[in-house]
Amino acid sequence: MRVGFIGAGHIARALGQGWSRQNLSDPPELTYLDVSADAAAKAAEETGASVAADLAGLVEASDVVIVAVRPQHVAAVLAETAPLLGARALVSVAAGVTLEELRAALPADAHVARVMPNVAASLGLGVFLFVPGTLGGQERATEDLFALAGDVVVLDELHFDSATAVAGCMPGMLAMLVRDFARAAVRRGLDGDVARRLAVAGVYGAAAVIAREGDPDAVITSAATPGGMTAAAITAFEERDIAEAVALAVHAAAERAKELK
Template identity: 30%
Template sequence: MKLGCIGFGNMAQAIVKGLLKKELIQKEDLIVSTYSPDSLKKIEENWQISGTHVNQDVIDASDVILLAVKPHQMDNVLGRLSIPQDKLVLSVAAGYPSDRLKQFLSESQYLRTMPNLNAQVEESMTAIVENPSVSEENIKITQDIFNAVGETVIIPENQLNIFIGLAGSSPALVFLFIDTLARSAVRYGMKKDTAVKIAAQAVLGSGKTVKHASDSPQTLIDKVSSPGGITVEAILHLLQSDFSDSVIGAFDKMIEKDQAISGKQ
């Protein structure tokens, strides 16, 4: 497989890094494009991969093209390209729906995808938007690419706003939770960096426990909460403080905002 990246920002770099680390692609099979001469020089020096200022060069040299430019740049970029039918095009542009992609591409040659920030540490949850016109082989290729930086799920496009709340924006909520736990520990005399490290590892481990356990999250809560113990005191306090309502309310706000933004496009 020869992979080309149109745009080489943080997300494209994370994906390429994951693919190289897992040896799913070789450097000689990569080409990226960027408008900035300084960026191109750094890419060639730091990554030892081919670079170009011409987006069409990426198309011509690649089997799979990763569209990693900002949504407001997509029309201009796609409008200037000639993309053969046998090329697979993967868009990571949030807010650029399939209806827009259809204006420039055959329905059988593109997939809309949405990785999240955690791709940088190979723990992304990436949504691949359903497209019945794309071959099973190309869907498998797409899954392999994004599984290199985490895990994937295939969902209908009308559930993408739900996915954004669950995986796209939720890292910020988790960061807030980690920071709040750490600050609570600082209040009692622990150093902030130590508290952050402990809280982050606790959240990381808890996530893995949920993924691999046969028990539901609620059952796991019960297992940690010994009768008359300190954990149940914390759980009851959060329940009395409308913790669940606050999380649900935050999720509702994300959905409402996404719908408002989508309505403007």
């Protein structure tokens, strides 16, 4: 599979890193294009990819074209790409740009999908929200492509923004909590580097255990011995209504998707 990225920023690089990991038996061939030649060169260097000279060259070198520019740049990119696309698949990873908007900007028979990745794709641990759109016969191959870098969840577009708020935004939201756990340890006298190391290693191991169990409640039950330290922490969380704060964060992220373009 040949994959061409329009845009070589954070998410395009994360995807490229995921797809160029050592242990993949049949890694895709990657090509980058960016308005910044330096950005494309940097992405290509770290993933063993090629750099396209222009948009026509990028599309020509691709079976799947991934639109990885910021939402406000998508319309301009689609206008330029539309006459070049032919039967190739186009996948947009832009937040807030609907399938209907993508289709309206492309020929009626274009093969278009939306995917929402997250940066954990770089480690092969991504979550991909996948709206197959009009991929038709290319749906399976496209799903398999993303599955090389993580877990693909096929989704109705109706739920896309809410799902994005949980999966796409999770690395940033969780990083904030990890930082705050480290700060809490510093407030109790720990050295900053030690505190950060404990918080990072703690979340890494905890995430692996939660993933293995598949049920957060089961982990809470096993970790929170009645009368113990974790139980005291959970009670403190509940008294401050952390569940409500999380719900508000997810709501804010999902609503923001409507204002992005």
